[in-house]
Amino acid sequence: METKFTEAYEQPASDTRHETDCDKVAKLLDAVVDGEATAEEQTFFTGHLEDCVPCFESHQKQKLLKGLVSGNLKRILVPERLALAIKTKIQATTV
Amino acid sequence: MSDQTGKQMSKEEKDARFEAELLPVLDPLYNFAYRLTLDEDDANDLVQETYLKAYRFFDYFEQGTNAKAWLFRILKNSFINEFRKKSKQPAKVDYSEVEGYYNSEDVEGESGVATTTDMRTESVQDLIGDEVASALNALPVDFRTVIILCDLEGFTYEEMAKILDIPIGTVRSRLHRARNSLKEKLEKYARTMGYNG
Numbered sequence: 001m002e003t004k005f006t007e008a009y010e011q012p013a014s015d016t017r018h019e020t021d022c023d024k025v026a027k028l029l030d031a032v033v034d035g036e037a038t039a040e041e042q043t044f045f046t047g048h049l050e051d052c053v054p055c056f057e058s059h060q061k062q063k064l065l066k067g068l069v070s071g072n073l074k075r076i077l078v079p080e081r082l083a084l085a086i087k088t089k090i091q092a093t094t095v
Numbered sequence: 096m097s098d099q100t101g102k103q104m105s106k107e108e109k110d111a112r113f114e115a116e117l118l119p120v121l122d123p124l125y126n127f128a129y130r131l132t133l134d135e136d137d138a139n140d141l142v143q144e145t146y147l148k149a150y151r152f153f154d155y156f157e158q159g160t161n162a163k164a165w166l167f168r169i170l171k172n173s174f175i176n177e178f179r180k181k182s183k184q185p186a187k188v189d190y191s192e193v194e195g196y197y198n199s200e201d202v203e204g205e206s207g208v209a210t211t212t213d214m215r216t217e218s219v220q221d222l223i224g225d226e227v228a229s230a231l232n233a234l235p236v237d238f239r240t241v242i243i244l245c246d247l248e249g250f251t252y253e254e255m256a257k258i259l260d261i262p263i264g265t266v267r268s269r270l271h272r273a274r275n276s277l278k279e280k281l282e283k284y285a286r287t288m289g290y291n292g
């Protein structure tokens with residue numbers, strides 16, 4: 001009897017009924033840090049973070065990760081001759 | 096001679112318009128090419144090829160629309176169609192084929208990246224920059240691409256979908272997976288440096 005009960009409980013993972021608010025927040029992390037969340041999603045997200053420390057920390061971490069790329073990755077200097085090379089090729093092209 | 100001059104002018108005008116609209120994108124475009132190829136000569140060739148293609152199709156480009164996204168799209172297609180084969184970079188695994196909707200248990204939990212925040216002197220900044228670069232370069236090119244487009248160039252998901260010719264849902268899932276990989280690599284680094292989050 002007990003075995004049967006357990007089996008019944010372990011139903012396919014595709015079942016999303018048990019998705020918690022924390023799961024939903026985890027899926028929204030990128031959209032939120034990228035400014036792509038809808039107003040509704042944003043409200044849900046912000047509301048949840050007020051009571052949930054782990055999700056609050058995940059959000060901090062995700063912001064930091066994005067900041068590491070946008071703020072610390074050095075830009076490569078364009079070779080000086082490249083713009084001129086392009087202009088020369090363009091001007092020599094007949095369409 | 097005068098009609099000849101007239102014709103000449105229109106080519107010149109076209110060139111001037113082309114240069115005014117598209118050359119300002121040279122810097123981000125070259126950076127994108129470099130991050131894809133990881134080689135300065137290859138980046139150079141790829142960018143030149145992109146501009147030549149753009150010139151050939153310039154009549155189809157609507158003035159005042161997103162020139163940057165348009166050029167990025169051309170460059171990415173050139174890279175995929177021709178460049179990838181002759182590139183000096185060893186072929187990396189392409190995860191785009193196997194990605195479905197993400198089911199990630201691995202997003203949260205580990206700290207580590209967070210430890211870098213409190214050491215913001217200039218040399219440390221450089222060090223972090225190098226480390227971010229090598230972590231990023233170690234990612235498969237599809238992952239690298241979405242992170243660059245999003246975090247470095249600030250494209251929206253919709254623009255990214257157009258540049259990459261993929262649905263927005265795929266942009267989202269790819270970005271999510273890419274950031275998880277990047278996070279993993281940076282955390283490993285933070286640990287080897289002796290910082291524990």
Ligand SMILES: [Zn+2]
Pocket residue numbers: 021022025048052054055056
């Ligand atoms: Zn939570």
